[in-house]
Amino acid sequence: GIQVEQSPPDLILQEGANSTLRCNFSDSVNNLQWFHQNPWGQLINLFYIPSGTKQNGRLSATTVATERYSLLYISSSQTTDSGVYFCAVGGKTGGSYIPTFGRGTSLIVHP
């Protein structure tokens, strides 16, 4: 199956700093999503981005499908950005597309 690797595994920032999270995947995909899991375990969909660039407020994401990676940018980080960021891709297994999640990047933003 598809392998998904995220880096860095852990990140500690001061409030106001910028950061870049990376997701590498091992095969072509039709679906790539970024999620944020808050400290209480709730998962929120941030972006659906199989290719191209999208922005939503202080967050933006870029996927270069031909080179099999995606980047999530967080600008002017806030303490509420803390949590784990997951990248997930949809790869074909048999006749269906199955999701594969990376292990995540754990982000702590200090005030």
Place this chain on the structure above:
Amino acid sequence: DGGITQSPKYLFRKEGQNVTLSCEQNLNHDAMYWYRQDPGQGLRLIYYSQIVNDFQKGDIAEGYSVSREKKESFPLTVTSAQKNPTAFYLCASSIMPGWGGNQPQHFGDGTRLSIL
């Protein structure tokens, strides 16, 4: 408000006991999914359902069973055959089946299952 409701939030299981986790959605989504998350790990797919009365195994289906008798409901049973059931279980849904296109996943708040 539309969303996904998982219950209970916390669940304890005795050895040899089956337990059922509830997942209900009022988003009118066709597809529903069950994931397992272990500490420090990503999510792994247990089962998914693309339409009523149909479901498919994911990566780690052994020791689990599901049913999809109604569009809005997708309960997961953790059977006694699952030897290491302690984990965080998340239910999700998407408008249309599959992970092959523009199908953002919407998640419930999860159920934490522990062994007594």
